[in-house]
Every structure is written in C-alpha cells, then in structure tokens.
Amino acid sequence: MIIGLNHYLLISAVLFALGFLGVLLRKNTLVIYMCLELMLIASTVALVAFSHFNDTLDGNVFVFFILTIAAAEVAVGLAIIVALFRQRHTVQVEELNQLKH
Amino acid sequence: MANLLFYTFTFLTLAGAALVVVNKNAVNAAMFLLLSLVGTAGLFVLLDAALLAFVLLLVYAGAVVALFLFIVMLLDTTPGAVKPFKPATIVAAAIGGVLLLVGVVSLHQRAQLPTAVTGAVSPTLKNYAEMLFTTYLLPVQVVGFLLLIAMLGVIVLSKKFADPEDAK
Numbered sequence: 001m002i003i004g005l006n007h008y009l010l011i012s013a014v015l016f017a018l019g020f021l022g023v024l025l026r027k028n029t030l031v032i033y034m035c036l037e038l039m040l041i042a043s044t045v046a047l048v049a050f051s052h053f054n055d056t057l058d059g060n061v062f063v064f065f066i067l068t069i070a071a072a073e074v075a076v077g078l079a080i081i082v083a084l085f086r087q088r089h090t091v092q093v094e095e096l097n098q099l100k101h
Numbered sequence: 102m103a104n105l106l107f108y109t110f111t112f113l114t115l116a117g118a119a120l121v122v123v124n125k126n127a128v129n130a131a132m133f134l135l136l137s138l139v140g141t142a143g144l145f146v147l148l149d150a151a152l153l154a155f156v157l158l159l160v161y162a163g164a165v166v167a168l169f170l171f172i173v174m175l176l177d178t179t180p181g182a183v184k185p186f187k188p189a190t191i192v193a194a195a196i197g198g199v200l201l202l203v204g205v206v207s208l209h210q211r212a213q214l215p216t217a218v219t220g221a222v223s224p225t226l227k228n229y230a231e232m233l234f235t236t237y238l239l240p241v242q243v244v245g246f247l248l249l250i251a252m253l254g255v256i257v258l259s260k261k262f263a264d265p266e267d268a269k
Contacts, residue, residue: 003107003147006209011111011144013205015118015137022122024194030127030173034134037165038118041141044157052148057224060150061232067160068244072251074165078172079258085176 008049016042029081029091033074040070107147113140127173135166149224 015038022035044063051059085091117137124130138161145154186194233241 001104003104006212007107007111008144008148009212010205010209011114013208014115017201017205018115018118018122025122028127030169030176031121031130034121034130034169037134037161038121038137041138041161044153045141045144048145048148048150048153052150057228057232058236060153060224061229061237063150063153064156064229064233065237065240065244067156068248071160071164072248074168075255076251076258078168079255082172082176083258091176 005049005053009046012042012046012049015039015045027092027094029084029093029096032093033077033081037070037074040066103147106143110140110143110147113137114144115140128170131166131169131173134169135162138162138166152224152226152229 019035019038019042022038023032026032026035044066047059047063047066051057081091084096088096090096114137117133117135117140120133121130121137124133138157142154142157145151145157
C-alpha cells in the first residue's frame with residue numbers, strides 16, 4: 001500500500017483531536033499547555049505533508065514560523081503560569097475562577 | 102521498509118499524544134510529549150524535510166519540553182480531585198465526537214486531493230535560505246521582532262516588583 005497524502009492528513013486530524021480532547025479534559029494548566037502544543041504539531045504535520053505532495057517549499061517555510069511562534073508562546077505562557085501560581089498557589093483550572101463571579 | 106517506518110512513527114506520535122492526555126502525572130505527560138515529538142520528527146524525515154525534523158527536535162525537545170519539565174518540577178502540581186461531568190456536557194461531547202469522526206472518515210475515504218506538480222523544488226538548505234530571504238523576508242523580520250517582545254514580556258512577567266507603584 002502506497003502511503004499518500006490522506007494518510008498524513010489522517011494522522012494530523014487524529015493528533016489535533018487528541019490535543020483538543022486534552023484541552024477539554026485536563027484540569028492542570030501545564031498539561032493543557034502541552035495539549036495546545038500537540039495541536040500546533042498536528043497543523044505542522046499537515047503543512048509539511050501538503051508541501052511534500054505538491055512539490056513546493058512554502059509549507060515547510062511556514063512550519064519554521066510556527067515553531068518560532070510556538071517557542072515564544074510557551075515562554076510567555078509558562079511565565080504567566082508561574083506568576084499565577086505565585087498569587088494563587090494552584091494551577092488547577094477549576095480553582096482559578098475569580099473572574100467568574 | 103518505508104511503510105514500516107511510517108507505521109512505526111505514526112504509532113509513536115499518536116500513542117505519545119494519547120498518553121499525554123490520559124496521564125495523571127504532569128512529568129510523565131511531558132515525557133510522552135517528547136516521545137510524540139520524536140515520532141513527528143520521524144514523519145518529517147519521511148516527508149523529505151530532514152531540516153525541519155532537526156529543528157523540531159532542537160526547539161521542541163531541547164527547549165520547550167525542558168522548560169515544561171522545569172516548571173512542572175518547580176510548581177507543586179498534585180493532581181486534584183476530578184469532578185464528574187454534567188449530563189449536558191456528556192451529550193455535547195458525544196455529538197461533537199461523532200461529528201469529528203464523520204469528518205475524519207469522510208476526509209480519508211472521499212477526499213480527492215490530486216498531487217499538482219508545479220515547479221519541483223528540492224528541500225535543500227539553499228532553497229530554504231533563498232525563500233526565507235526573498236519571498237518571506239518581511240515575516241522573518243516580524244517574527245524576530247515578536248521574539249524580542251516575548252523576551253521582554255517574560256522578563257516583565259517574572260520580575261518581582263518591590264513596590265506596586267513600580268509596576269506602572
């Protein structure tokens with residue numbers, strides 16, 4: 001069986017769904033962040049696959065930008081989590097609801 | 102051989118991702134994220150993007166996962182009691198899951214995505230550099246500026262101000 005574009009897109013879709021499931025299911029802010037990273041990775045798999053099967057390089061170059069943005073996002077997000085922990089002494093999302101009431 | 106590698110890397114990627122989601126311990130979740138990233142890097146190599154696989158391992162496995170582990174171990178993350186879901190949530194999740202499954206299956210079965218062969222560009226370092234410094238020059242500059250802003254933001258966020266007036 002020849003591995004085609006659809007196989008890679010299927011992997012990308014399943015990976016994205018797993019990441020989204022994690023964001024919905026988990027209560028730990030740090031694990032939610034890891035699941036966001038999984039969703040970003042899923043999009044990069046789709047971009048690289050499209051790029052490969054269309055003989056272009058634009059998708060691959062775009063993945064560079066996604067990796068850069070993801071690194072910046074992780075740094076800022078983790079700094080926010082640390083600042084939040086310093087104030088509230090928890091990282092569980094169900095206890096971080098002071099904006100709700 | 103290529104098929105075997107493809108299935109191995111797919112298994113690594115998806116099993117790692119699933120274990121990130123279900124694992125109770127945040128340190129173990131970070132380790133399985135690393136496993137998933139290694140699988141993804143393997144898939145990138147199979148897609149002729151060895152440079153991207155290298156960068157992915159360097160940036161994600163080297164920097165991002167290490168940062169995650171550092172923060173997880175720094176903060177006290179004892180798993181709290183899990184609240185049961187409400188019935189409305191379960192119904193909505195089931196409908197959403199079924200719709201997603203239908204979407205994925207129809208994508209896999211019926212998508213007609215012909216490979217349009219235009220100008221064949223080989224993924225060499227020279228071609229990457231040429232694209233980054235001609236077509237994508239402005240995005241490169243913008244991303245560089247964004248990294249600078251992110252660095253400043255992290256410094257401001259993690260600095261302890263002695264007086265609340267200093268923060269303004």
